[in-house]
Ligand SMILES: CC(=O)[C@@H](O)[C@H](O)COP(=O)(O)O
């Protein structure tokens with residue numbers, strides 16, 4: 001199987017920084033360490049409430065890293081203007097609710113299809129690879145293809161939660177739905193990514209899905225970095241991904 005790309009999400013380096021209102025740890029320094037450790041890309045989520053990544057972080061990442069930047073944001077006018085100004089390699093549209101602790105569920109592309117089709121057109125024209133962060137619902141995947149997205153990133157959050165809680169049968173059912181979603185997406189000509197909640201212990205079955213070309217992993221790696229350092233944490237995740245694809 002084709003080598004799977006690993007995007008490292010550095011959101012939660014900024015969470016630690018913002019906890020004290022300081023200037024360290026610096027997300028750019030973390031991104032450069034990730035790049036040196038073999039990350040294929042950097043993902044950063046500029047939330048409307050700026051709870052972690054801030055505008056200056058996105059500017060610094062866009063100017064400072066040598067690997068692709070995957071800019072995650074809600075589908076708002078504000079974020080579109082930032083994306084068109086900075087022209088990151090990729091833009092991944094994600095749902096946001098201010099009161100959420102983390103991303104809950106996938107984007108409702110089907111329910112907002114006409115607006116999203118118009119919304120992503122200038123991003124595509126600017127050369128950004130546009131990705132829709134969706135669940136494995138075939139209707140959402142099909143709608144993503146209809147509006148001209150290049151990529152769907154399948155939300156692995158429920159799979160990750162079920163796995164962590166020991167609900168093996170339900171986790172396997174969710175995995176089967178993700179496998180089917182990946183097959184449908186690839187059949188529609190979409191590039192397939194996956195992410196949210198992935199860890200050393202749950203990544204292998206996701207990495208083994210042949211249509212999946214990229215994984216975006218952050219929170220777990222930043223946590224693991226506290227114990228072993230970001231570089232070694234990324235290298236171990238790379239090893240587990242490659243082992244699953246062997
Ligand atoms: C879309 C996704 O799953 C993550 O990339 C996103 O960054 C989660 O948001 P938080 O990092 O704020 O939990």
Ligand SMILES: NCC(=O)COP(=O)(O)O
Nearest residue numbers: 009195196197216218219
């Ligand atoms: N889109 C998923 C991502 O970028 C990282 O999600 P997580 O590993 O921080 O849950």
